[in-house]
Amino acid sequence: MCGIVAYTGSKDSAPILVEGLRRLEYRGYDSAGLAVQTPKGVEIRRAVGKLANLDAALRSTPLTGTTGVGHTRWATHGRPNEANAHPHVSGKVAVVHNGIIENHVELRRELEGRGVRFASDTDTEIVAHLVSEARAAGAESLTAAVRSALKRVRGAYAIAVVAGDCPGEIVVAKQDSPLVLGIGQEENFAASDIPALLAYTRDVILLDDGEMARLTSGGIEITVITDGAPVTRESKRIDWSPTQAEKGGYKHFMLKEIHEQPRAIEDTLRGRIDLQAADVIAAEIGVTEEHAKKIGRVYFVACGTSAHAAMAGRYWIEQLARVPATVEIGSEVRSGEPAFLPPDFVVAVSQSGETLDTMAAVKAAKAQGAHVLAVANVVDSAIPRASDGSLYTHAGPEIGVASTKCFTTQLAALLMLAVYLGRRRGTLPEGEARRVLNALWHVPAQMREALTEAEHIKAIAKHHLRARDMLFLGRGTGFPMALEGALKLKEISYIHAEGYAAGEMKHGPIALIDEEMPVVVVCPRDVHYEKTISNLQEVRAREGQVIAICTKGDTDVAKLCLDGAP
């Protein structure tokens, strides 16, 4: 995820901003930049790659001024290059932004229609132009101009704005993206995350969604974005260590990323689901209706967790787009001599977009004339660059090595792909598409609810601390979930685990089940429910210890489980 730092006071701002950005480096980024109010107006410096490159740019042409904003960018719209790095400027206004502007396509078209020239491919630049236009139209203050711009914008944002003719003033705003204000002595700060501030202050104010603030060295004025109503908010004292702060108070990055899943899925769905039209808006897939109808086979290539997401994608493509689909793990494509036939639609799934085996499969597919779509998390990485289209998951950087939020955002992207193809192939009726998309839209809220079970889940895990082997079972899309569960357990707990299609249990693995063996059964109330319950009963008959992942309130399943809480 991107990082924001803003400072206004009496000290030279550039070193403070760069140091603040350095404290956010753990979040990952691909470019960085600053805007500082200097005697010449707002000046910017930007650089691709590490902060050392921005440092070098500042050494060769320094920026001196006591008010400024800084940003580290993780690309979501547009390649990671200098033109797309923040801040973005329009007239005297400079803006840094985290998040995604949902209606960026229509706003950009509208602004271009009024003769506005864009210097980047980002959604952020729209905000800079809207603020600038509002000022030109007579907004009485920078705050008023930002408020008027934000009324046009839909989506998630944390922004910080400076203007060359508003010395010593920063305006920030927040909607669905974190933003915290730091209170100093005759100086004030804003940042997207607390670690950026801890070297300067431990007194912070957390902005709520729908709020904005005007920062000067003398104070902070918080108001509601929509109507300008003043907000009074007490500050908090933060006593976290810098390392604790980086992990957002969680014990480790993986746990933090597990809890980030609802937000990551919301960002992946944002602007792409049109419930009214019962369709997915994703021109970046690069497939017309005519092309979709000609697809003869969908051929997924991926490794590890991404291959498990692809397996779920395979089920959805077959169900909703009625086209045969297969999943091949990248290394096996490399080891064999796969025949990709030109009507094939190859979907390469990769979080990093750089996995060599998946990349080799993409090259083989391209060489044989297949159309390749990348489903990736890292914008402009090797696999999307080598593909004909890309559907990005917007999970943000995954710092924990074990994939968590990237897996679930891949699932969201692949379900959208299946709907997209189904609608264009004419195999998915409007009502059914709307039902699927509506269900997908509610996933983040359901995830938030599931995450409140963390303590209960911890207690179950504790009970199985000494297990040496574990079995994971599921049917349909529950099968790849079982494979992924087993992979996670091996990778994180070093406990041997196997994932099986539940229907395969009787063909061998049943011999392993005894009272020592915990068996995780994925058994939501779907079309496979009854059959999976029979498998679960077979496990119980052999005294295996069942841990069921089931639908909330399913007391029938709960009775067959260890602690009986559904």
Ligand code: M6R
């Ligand atoms: O970046 P990719 O998705 O292409 O990586 C593929 C696998 O290495 C990866 O999914 C791996 O299995 C997970 N990080 C395991 O948690």
